[in-house]
Amino acid sequence: MALMITDECIACDACREECPNEAIEENDPVYIIDPDRCTECVGHFDEPQCIAVCPVDCIIPDPDNSETVEELKFKYDKLQEEE
Numbered sequence: 001m002a003l004m005i006t007d008e009c010i011a012c013d014a015c016r017e018e019c020p021n022e023a024i025e026e027n028d029p030v031y032i033i034d035p036d037r038c039t040e041c042v043g044h045f046d047e048p049q050c051i052a053v054c055p056v057d058c059i060i061p062d063p064d065n066s067e068t069v070e071e072l073k074f075k076y077d078k079l080q081e082e083e
Helices: 014-016 049-053 069-082
Strands: 003-005 057-060
Touching: 014 049
Parallel strands: none
Antiparallel strands: 003 057
């Protein structure tokens, strides 16, 4: 399941630098996560790094983008092929 950033975001920029897939973008007024690039850090880390560094806990699972671990691994592989 891709992640999403809620309206509680304070635009601190902590999460954007931690995302290995460059899925987090600055938006006005809060940051957004591109669900096509978010793998919840599958393939990179054991847990989503954006959640780990968020000071206000505003990053949650996106109910509109539900994916299995296998689907996230497949997405990770496709993103690696792009590089």
